[in-house]
Amino acid sequence: MNEENKISRRRVLSGLGATIAAATVAPAFATTGALHTELSSPQDLQDPTTKFPKPPFKGQSQSWPGLAGQMDPRPDHGETSYKGSGRLKGRRALITGGDSGMGRAAAIAYAREGADVAINYLPAEEPDAREVIALIKAEGRKAVAIPGDLRDEAFCQRLVAEAVRGLGSLDILVNNAARQQTHPSILDISTEQFDWTMKTNIYAPFWIIKAALPHLQPGSVIIGTTSKQAYDPSGDLYDYAQTKAATTNYVKSLAKQLGPKGIRVNGVAPGPIWTPLQVSGGATQEKLKNFGGQTPMGRPGQPAELGSIYVQLAANDASFSTGQVYGAAGGSGQP
Secondary structure (H helix, E strand, O other): OOHHHHHHHHHHHHHHHHHHHHHHHHHHHHHHHHHHHHHOOOOOOOOOOOOOOOOOOOOOOOOOOOOHHHOOOOOOOOOOOOOOOOOOOOOEEEEEOOOOHHHHHHHHHHHHOOOEEEEEEOHHHHHHHHHHHHHHHHOOOOEEEEEOOOOOHHHHHHHHHHHHHHHOOOOEEEEOOOOOOOOOOHHHOOHHHHHHHHHHHHHHHHHHHHHHHHHOOOOOEEEEEOOHHHOOOOOOOHHHHHHHHHHHHHHHHHHHHHHHHOOEEEEEEEOOEOOHHHHHHHOOHHHHHOOOOOOOOOOOEOHHHOHHHHHHHHOHHHOOOOOOEEEEOOOOOOO
């Protein structure tokens, strides 16, 4: 083959290669472009000050522990708004107080992110709990309902055992359940009432974490629900505020203890949030009517506004976050 023919052959092969490469790459670029357009579609801005109901609220009262389904307005836990993207696919979570409030918001968000979820609640909260279980199952995820009183150490141990058995394992633990009752004076709090708050808010997480720890592998997470009351306590929540300060402290202490084992521990500090705690003795009727009105947002938060925080703290991409407390208080409180 002479030199001229060799050059012509190289040009043909070069052109053919470029054509094949272009044909191969073009569909990929076309797909990527379409996907980018879909993912980058603009979302309408939402004014946070008017996104949810503002005070004044109507007076209302329920016996402890209260039901979200009977509140007016009914709290938003993300039932229709939370959209998942598989961030917790294959994970298994136990959430105390998962029937309402932040626990319910976390349960809905976790299920929509691909996790199986077990929730604990008091038997009196069964109507709310049934709704949560149905929402988890609607996502095609495993849902385990475990009613019971967290003031009982034996039950706390059984709770973890039943969650592990029902879910197959455990790698997310959310200690969210709490008791809150308003008392204008320390003289109004009986030893029995004080003990009830301490057992629910401090003893129960201690018992549950001890029972759960042998099941948690590196990469697992523990999340505690603390409160702005830990930093800026109200005068009429003397006992409750103490427990939230303790929660914040155990988050930071346990994070140091479990960090070397690859287990992260973080907290969420909400407040004021529209939940059954407020209408079942957690706030006076006077406070209830203007609940959340003192925040810069001029309204209380909704549990739905915290669901994504619980997801972020549980997700693998938050792997360097431990011993942290994420606040969501509408511009008031700390951190």
